[in-house]
Amino acid sequence: MTRRAKNTNDDFETREERLRESLKEQTERSIALRSKDREFHGLEREFRYHQEQMIVDFSKSKDIKHPRDVGNVREKILRNFLTTSGFLPKRYTVSSSSIRVASPTGHLSNEIDIALYDAEDSLSLMNREDIFEVLPIESVYGVIQVKSRLNREEIRNGLANLASFKRLDRQIGDQGGNILGAPKERRGFGILFAYDSDLKWQEIYQEIESFAQLHPQTEWANAICILNRGWFVHGSSTMSSALNSHIEAIEELQIHGMPDRQGTALYAFYDVLLTLLRSTTIYPAEWRQYYRLxxxxxxxxxxxxxxxxxxxxxxxxxxxxxxxxxxxxxxxxxxxxxxxxxxxxxxxxxxxxxxxxxxxxxxxxxxxxxxxxxxxxxxxxxxxxxxxxxxxxxxxxxxxxxxxxxxxxxxxxxxxxxxxxxxxxxxxxxxxxxxxxxxxxxxxxxxxxxxxxxxxxxxxxxxxxxxxxxxx
Incomplete structure (x- = not known):
C-alpha cells in the first residue's frame, strides 16, 4: 500500500470511529425513551442487548489460554444465541458440535463449526461420541464458520472452509419458491462470522476480493459478519446480495461493506441468515447413495x-x-x-x-x-x-x-x-x-x-x- 493510500485508509478509520460513536449514542438515547412507554417496541433493542452480551462473553473468553478451548467457547457463544434466543424457528436445527458434510459424490467438507439442518428428515452418516459427526449434504441448509479475531490468515482459512462445503453436489429435487417468490436456491450457503478484527476496513475488503479472484463464484461466502465492525457481501456496481443465484450471476465483482454504526451487526447477520434459510431447498437424503461412496x-x-x-x-x-x-x-x-x-x-x-x-x-x-x-x-x-x-x-x-x-x-x-x-x-x-x-x-x-x-x-x-x- 502506498503512503497516500495508507493515510487515506487511516483517515477513513478515524472518521468511521467518530461517526460510529455519535450514531450509537443517539440510538441508545432514542431506545431509552421508547422503553419508558412500552415494554416491547421491536427487535431493535432485543438484538442490541444480545450483541452487547455476546461481545462481553467474547471478552471474558480471552482469559482462556488454550487455542482449542478458546475456539470452542466462541462457537458456543454464537450457538447459544441461535438456540436459546427464540429468534430461530424450531424447524432449523443447529449442530451441537463441529461437523463434516458428505456428498454422494464421495467428497467431504472440511470441519465446519456450525451447521443448520433439518433434523426431522436427516441422517447421521457417522457419529463418534458426539465429537465427530458427518451429515448428508441434502439435509443441510448452510454452515457458519466462527472466528475470534480476523486477520488475513483467518479470513483465508474461514473462506476456504466454507468453500469446501459449497462445492459439494446435492440432490436436485422439485423447485419451490422462497419468501420473495423467486426460485429456491439449490446450493447450500456459507457465512463467515467473527467477533473482532485487527485489520483495517480496506484490508478486510482486499482479502475477500483476493479470495474471490482465485475461486469460482459457486464457492464464495454468502456473507461475512464481524460483530463489532460490520458486514460484507459480494455484488457489482449496481447490486449486492447474499443469495447464491445472484452471486453466481455477478459479471464484474465489487465487494460491498456496511460498517456497523448503530450496533446492528447481529441483526444484519440474523436477517441474512433467516433469508438464506428460507430461500434454500433441502431434500430427504437418499441413504442408498451413501452406502458405498x-x-x-x-x-x-x-x-x-x-x-x-x-x-x-x-x-x-x-x-x-x-x-x-x-x-x-x-x-x-x-x-x-x-x-x-x-x-x-x-x-x-x-x-x-x-x-x-x-x-x-x-x-x-x-x-x-x-x-x-x-x-x-x-x-x-x-x-x-x-x-x-x-x-x-x-x-x-x-x-x-x-x-x-x-x-x-x-x-x-x-x-x-x-x-x-x-x-x-x-x-x-x-x-x-x-x-x-x-x-x-x-x-x-x-x-x-x-x-x-x-x-x-x-x-x-x-x-x-x-x-x-x-x-x-
Missing amino acids: PLTAGKYSYSYYMMHFSEMGRCEKHGDYARKIEPEKLEKVINWCQTTTPINWIKAHNIAYNQPEDEAAYARQPMDVHIYNPDNLPLSEILVQDDTLDGQQIKSLAYDWIISDNMNIWIPYHYTISELIVSICPQCLVGIMKKAGRDAQPKKVRIRRKSITGNTQTVKKEASPKKASTKT
Missing part, C-alpha cells in the same frame, strides 16, 4: 465397476495397496472420452474377440461404454490379453472399467500401464524412481497385477536414469 480425484469422483476387486491391488512384496487415479490423469481420460462416440459394450467385446455381429444381443444389453484409446489401436489388441485358466490358454479381458462423469469408461491395461493412469504399489514406485536416478543403464522392473480372470499379469517397465518411463 465413490472414490475422489480432485473435483472428480469415480467408481470401479468391479468394486473391491479393482480398487485393491496386491503387491507380492508389500501387500495390498489402493489403486488410485490422480486428478490430472482422470481429467485427461474424461476429456478424451467426451469427444468420442460410445459403443455398445457387447459389441466391443465381439470386436475384441473377433466374433460376428449380434444385433439382438446389443438390444438386450443396451448399455454403451466409452473406450479410452487415444492411439486408435485395434480393440482386439487392447481389450484382451493372452492368459491361462486351469492350464488352458485363453484370451481374457484386459481393461479397467470405471464410472465417472456419468460415463462408463473402459481404460485398457495398455494405457493403464503406459500412461500410469492407475497407480501401482506406491512403495515399488518409490523404489523404481530411486533406481532410475542411481543407475546409468535402464533396468527392467517386473510389476505383477491380477487380470479380470483372477490370474496374474506381468508387465515389463523400463526406468531411465532421468525418470521412469513405461512401456507395455
